[in-house]
Amino acid sequence: MSNAKVLPLIEPADGQDVVPCCSPLTERPMTADEAQVAARMFKALGDPVRLRLFSAVASHEGGEACVCDISDVGVSQPTVSHHLKKLKEAGLLTSERRGTWVYYRVEPSVLAGMGRLLTQPAA
Amino acid sequence: MSNAKVLPLIEPADGQDVVPCCSPLTERPMTADEAQVAARMFKALGDPVRLRLFSAVASHEGGEACVCDISDVGVSQPTVSHHLKKLKEAGLLTSERRGTWVYYRVEPSVLAGMGRLLTQPAA
Numbered sequence: 678m679s680n681a682k683v684l685p686l687i688e689p690a691d692g693q694d695v696v697p698c699c700s701p702l703t704e705r706p707m708t709a710d711e712a713q714v715a716a717r718m719f720k721a722l723g724d725p726v727r728l729r730l731f732s733a734v735a736s737h738e739g740g741e742a743c744v745c746d747i748s749d750v751g752v753s754q755p756t757v758s759h760h761l762k763k764l765k766e767a768g769l770l771t772s773e774r775r776g777t778w779v780y781y782r783v784e785p786s787v788l789a790g791m792g793r794l795l796t797q798p799a800a
Numbered sequence: 801m802s803n804a805k806v807l808p809l810i811e812p813a814d815g816q817d818v819v820p821c822c823s824p825l826t827e828r829p830m831t832a833d834e835a836q837v838a839a840r841m842f843k844a845l846g847d848p849v850r851l852r853l854f855s856a857v858a859s860h861e862g863g864e865a866c867v868c869d870i871s872d873v874g875v876s877q878p879t880v881s882h883h884l885k886k887l888k889e890a891g892l893l894t895s896e897r898r899g900t901w902v903y904y905r906v907e908p909s910v911l912a913g914m915g916r917l918l919t920q921p922a923a
Contacts, residue, residue, distance in 0.1 A: 702855035703906070709874070712848040712855070719851065723843025725835040732825035732835070740826075751832070783826070785920060792918035797911055 701796040718791055721767035726752055727760045734761075734770060735783045743778035824919040841914055844890035849875055850883045857884075857893060858906045866901035 699711050707715070722728050733747035748757050761781055764770045769788075770781045822834050830838065845851050856870035871880050884904055887893045892911075893904045 702851070703858040703911070705855075705859050706870075707852050707855040709848065709852065712851045716846050716848040716851045719842045720846025723839050723846040725832065725839040728825070728835045728839045728842065729830050729832065732828075732830040735826040736828050747829075788826070788918055788920055792915060792920070795911055795915035795918065797908060797915065 699790065699794050702794050703797055715791070715794060718767050718769060718787065721764055721769055724760070726750055726756070727764060730757060730760050731764055731769060731783070734781045735788075741780050741782040743780050745778055822913065822917050825917050826920055838914070838917060841890050841892060841910065844887055844892055847883070849873055849879070850887060853880060853883050854887055854892060854906070857904045858911075864903050864905040866903050868901055 699707065699715055702715075722731060729750045730747060733750070734742045737746055744754060744757055744761065748754055750757070752760075761770065761772075765772055765781070769784060771784055772779050772781050774780075822830065822838055825838075845854060852873045853870060856873070857865045860869055867877060867880055867884065871877055873880065875883075884893065884895070888895055888904070892907060894907055895902050895904050897903075
């Protein structure tokens with residue numbers, strides 16, 4: 678099997694980064710390369726603490742949050758930072774340092790891509 | 801932390817099983833219990849082979865497939881069966897034995913629920 682991580686891409690509007698383009702997974706069987714990329718994102722959300730942190734960032738005022746805003750999930754701050762790093766590595770969050778804190782933001786094009794994957798055919 | 805698996809539920813139409821009800825994860829922070837259930841489903845799709853098999857079932861004619869239909873993912877049939885079992889345990893597939901074969905079908909209400917989780921707020 679090929680180890681290539683290359684996916685068909687679409688060019689998003691507004692000069693954002695390109696995002697993995699996948700048809701809804703109910704439309705046709707995914708290829709090995711498509712599944713490789715998409716599984717990485719699903720896996721990143723496949724942990725309850727990470728999912729809560731992702732939701733905390735996504736739903737926070739202004740669509741961004743620092744560790745200081747979202748540490749209310751019952752784990753230590755280093756653990757929070759570790760999970761945020763994992764979400765960033767999976768391409769689900771972007772981050773920016775401003776002063777003392779690193780601010781995290783959900784990557785909207787990736788969320789849209791994952792949502793599209795789960796789109797169901799019209800009945 | 802509570803180990804309860806209890807989630808707020810909605811009653812789906814047409815006498816289908818109840819499904820975990822979650823608001824879009826961009827709307828408000830998920831609770832621990834919501835995250836527990838949703839993470840289990842994301843985790844099940846967080847493996848490239850499982851994701852390809854799920855897509856193969858979901859996109860197969862009539863919305864269902866047996867192992868005989870979808871073994872073209874480069875792994876052995878026992879491995880295919882193992883992954884299908886995991887998807888079933890996560891509530892993503894249902895199965896029914898008919899004659900020699902077990903037929904798998906995507907649980908549409910669960911797919912809809914996951915899609916709703918990833919819904920983005922209107923711009």
